[in-house]
Amino acid sequence: MSNADYVSLSLASALQRSMDMSAHNMANASTAGYKTMQPLFEAVQPEGTEDTATSYVEDRGMYLDTSQGAFVATGNSLDLALSGPGWLSYQTDGGATAYGRDGRLTINADGQLSTLTGAPVLNQGGAPITLPQAVGQNLTISTDGSITDAEGAVLGQIGIFRVPEADNLVPIGNGLYLYGEAGADITPATDTTVSQGFIEQSNVRPVIELTRLMDIQRAYERAAKLMSDSNDLTRQAIERLGSVI
Amino acid sequence: MKALGIAATGMLAQQTNVDVIANNIANANTTGFKSGRAAFQDLIYQSMRQEGALTSTEGTSRPVGMNVGLGVQSAGVIRLNTQGGLSQTENQLDMAIEGLGFFVVNRPDGTQAYTRAGSFQLSAEGQIVTLDGYEIDPGINVPDNTRQIEINQEGVVMAYVDSDPVPVELGQLTMATFLNEAGMKPIGNNMLEETTASGEPTLVNPGEPGVGIIRQGYLENSNVNIIQQITDLISAQRAYEMNSKAIETADAMLSTANQIK
Numbered sequence: 324m325s326n327a328d329y330v331s332l333s334l335a336s337a338l339q340r341s342m343d344m345s346a347h348n349m350a351n352a353s354t355a356g357y358k359t360m361q362p363l364f365e366a367v368q369p370e371g372t373e374d375t376a377t378s379y380v381e382d383r384g385m386y387l388d389t390s391q392g393a394f395v396a397t398g399n400s401l402d403l404a405l406s407g408p409g410w411l412s413y414q415t416d417g418g419a420t421a422y423g424r425d426g427r428l429t430i431n432a433d434g435q436l437s438t439l440t441g442a443p444v445l446n447q448g449g450a451p452i453t454l455p456q457a458v459g460q461n462l463t464i465s466t467d468g469s470i471t472d473a474e475g476a477v478l479g480q481i482g483i484f485r486v487p488e489a490d491n492l493v494p495i496g497n498g499l500y501l502y503g504e505a506g507a508d509i510t511p512a513t514d515t516t517v518s519q520g521f522i523e524q525s526n527v528r529p530v531i532e533l534t535r536l537m538d539i540q541r542a543y544e545r546a547a548k549l550m551s552d553s554n555d556l557t558r559q560a561i562e563r564l565g566s567v568i
Numbered sequence: 569m570k571a572l573g574i575a576a577t578g579m580l581a582q583q584t585n586v587d588v589i590a591n592n593i594a595n596a597n598t599t600g601f602k603s604g605r606a607a608f609q610d611l612i613y614q615s616m617r618q619e620g621a622l623t624s625t626e627g628t629s630r631p632v633g634m635n636v637g638l639g640v641q642s643a644g645v646i647r648l649n650t651q652g653g654l655s656q657t658e659n660q661l662d663m664a665i666e667g668l669g670f671f672v673v674n675r676p677d678g679t680q681a682y683t684r685a686g687s688f689q690l691s692a693e694g695q696i697v698t699l700d701g702y703e704i705d706p707g708i709n710v711p712d713n714t715r716q717i718e719i720n721q722e723g724v725v726m727a728y729v730d731s732d733p734v735p736v737e738l739g740q741l742t743m744a745t746f747l748n749e750a751g752m753k754p755i756g757n758n759m760l761e762e763t764t765a766s767g768e769p770t771l772v773n774p775g776e777p778g779v780g781i782i783r784q785g786y787l788e789n790s791n792v793n794i795i796q797q798i799t800d801l802i803s804a805q806r807a808y809e810m811n812s813k814a815i816e817t818a819d820a821m822l823s824t825a826n827q828i829k
Contacts, residue, residue, distance in 0.1 A: 346571035347637035350578025384632030430748035439643040
């Protein structure tokens with residue numbers, strides 16, 4: 324195979340990865356708090372050669388589009404949506420701290436506020452929030468995340484944090500994202516407000532994803548065409564050189 | 569390429585979504601019915617390139633990783649426990665709960681279930697029973713020749729028997745509250761069961777602090793918002809179409825790959 328084949332092959336495999344990512348975004352169009360994933364392509368030149376004309380495509384990585392999702396009113400007292408750049412924090416099964424924007428909360432068997440899959444939501448100090456037995460869903464969550472019962476007694480405060488370079492957060496599923504460097508520079512967010520009775524929809528934009536699909540499909544066809552063309556060239560060369568003799 | 573499987577999870581999720589919406593719409597006129605909402609979460613991710621991996625012997629590391637998600641899953645159906653509207657029926661055994669709490673129902677197998685549907689009747693033995701004939705707990709016997717039954721907001725049941733102008737107290741209705749109402753399991757016939765997620769029931773009298781009161785002669789309507797359901801149905805259909813588009817595209821790409829010559 325020639326360089327042209329390998330260059331088009333690198334494009335084709337990067338596009339397949341990109342297609343998987345688009346399909347994942349679309350599958351999660353109705354997932355509350357989901358952030359669109361974007362692929363990151365890069366031109367790679369082979370090392371140690373004089374060949375500067377050839378560069379391959381590599382899908383280097385991915386990043387999150389952390390833009391705000393639309394709010395949907397649900398009227399459920401345990402649904403909350405964040406407006407602003409802050410993140411909620413959760414405890415994973417392994418005891419690590421994860422971040423996310425999924426505010427569809429429930430109360431787990433231990434009386435703790437948790438996500439739908441049971442990961443406890445943490446307060447500003449990083450501890451789970453346990454609600455007293457009698458409260459049930461009769462509670463008010465104010466814009467700063469503090470929880471009060473029907474009589475106005477404060478039961479706790481949901482922690483909202485500012486995560487630097489949030490677009491590099493690593494998704495681990497169930498609406499949770501891990502921060503790479505042990506959370507050292509994570510500080511409480513003061514510019515984010517909580518709305519009770521709302522959920523934040525995913526920020527997947529269907530039109531963008533659909534056009535991206537078309538783009539991927541056509542680019543893939545181009546890559547395939549390049550491979551076929553380069554193959555044709557080789558075949559023609561063999562035929563002509565063969566006919567001279 | 570995993571796009572085919574990923575898009576399939578998206579289509580399955582939207583099917584669940586439509587099922588839940590259809591159930592809501594079908595129960596729009598069911599007494600005490602609480603609207604449900606399918607909740608989705610992203611599935612696990614496959615790590616293609618690890619972020620932080622060393623890229624040179626000098627200690628530089630990769631700032632971004634490559635994690636490809638594998639689609640979406642249903643995390644559950646959340647019941648929206650808001651108050652339904654009250655409609656007046658003037659039937660003296662119709663009761664609506666205004667606020668938190670459930671009526672306790674004794675099932676024939678000896679276990680208890682909980683309901684917000686207060687359309688009660690009298691059995692042949694004079695017991696107050698649900699439409700399925702299950703006795704409400706604590707059992708209340710209505711004597712023969714009762715002219716009128718009065719139930720106050722605190723759940724005290726009184727009967728005017730024969731021509732006696734002074735009512736006889738028949739009993740006190742109790743209600744159950746749960747720490748996590750959303751964790752209760754719906755079992756049909758307007759009833760719910762306790763689960764480990766909902767916690768143990770707390771028995772209370774109506775009208776206690778934080779607990780609902782009883783309105784005699786009213787029924788609680790379902791809290792299904794039909795307009796909301798129809799708009800949700802439209803967006804579910806579009807999301808389904810979008811995922812099928814992803815399947816079409818993946819299919820076209822695979823067919824292109826097959827045609828390389």
